[in-house]
Amino acid sequence: MNQKKQQEKLIFFDKAAFLLFKLFSLVLVLISFILIVVIIYFYFTFMLPMTASENIIIFTIQTTSAIWIIWGISYNYVKAVFTKPGYPPPNLITKEELKQLKKRYKLIKSNPHNSRALKKIPYCPICKNFKPERTHHDALSGKCVLRMDHFCPWINNTVGYKNHKFFILFMVYLILGCIYAAILSSSAFFFDIGLSDHPVDHQGPLIFVFITCLVVIIGVSFLVGFHFYLLLTNQTTIEFYQNQLPNPKSKKGKIRKFDLGKRKNFDQFFGTTNQYWFKFLFNFENPKGDGIHFIKAEKNLNYRYLNIGDSNVII
Ligand SMILES: [Zn+2]
16 A cells, blocks of 8 residues: 555544544533533522522522523533634735745755754644644644634534633633532531431432532532633643743743733733732623734733733733
């Protein structure tokens, strides 16, 4: 078998594996949607009547916070699934510039010892286009994705510049929802620990809800914790692994190019302002900026932000 046929066979298997993975992801998304609907139904028909407080003020807090959390989970999940991660727009550079870039790429590629230098060329040989900083080619969608993080099968979408925020907010609301449900279902243990005079009805299902919530809280907290670490240090998952590699410019081996400090990184990611950081839970807007230009961290440089149109400008 010649080399060309072998290559074609490999491409075929790659495409088949990608297709299977995409189908699997689609099933996961359908399961997630069904689960969300079932949980909402379950809450209003079973949990709420069982655990509703007789005090009107507590009951109002109980129901409004439930509606707010349900809204946060549903809205952010839909946005994470259906918002495209962001692709580089065409004509970012002129045709002549692209031609020169392609030439440079081919020249560096011709030397097998230049693999490190090749990665620095802002050119995607698959899309045959200019690749802005922090952009990576996503094999599953076959496109370059702005500020790409990873492909998530639970949303059947690539997490990138435009949907990363919704992806994180979905997980945060999911944890809040589980904490809420765990508190409500903890009434199942009240009789056993002497907090109530009579055993609660449907103790079994309530214990099941309580344990399920604990498992979800522990599992998702690890992922949320990691993503908060990434956003507070202004890195994507891909950049995090790249930053672990030894770097000749730094003894520590880590240079976080875009790390402007925790507070500024947080505000940049969630679109909040200094003193109102907690508003990140209520900010459902699309991220500001264009996903192409990012402020770089430089020592002894005092940055201030000014949003002009779609891009962050340093003044
Ligand atoms: Zn590409």
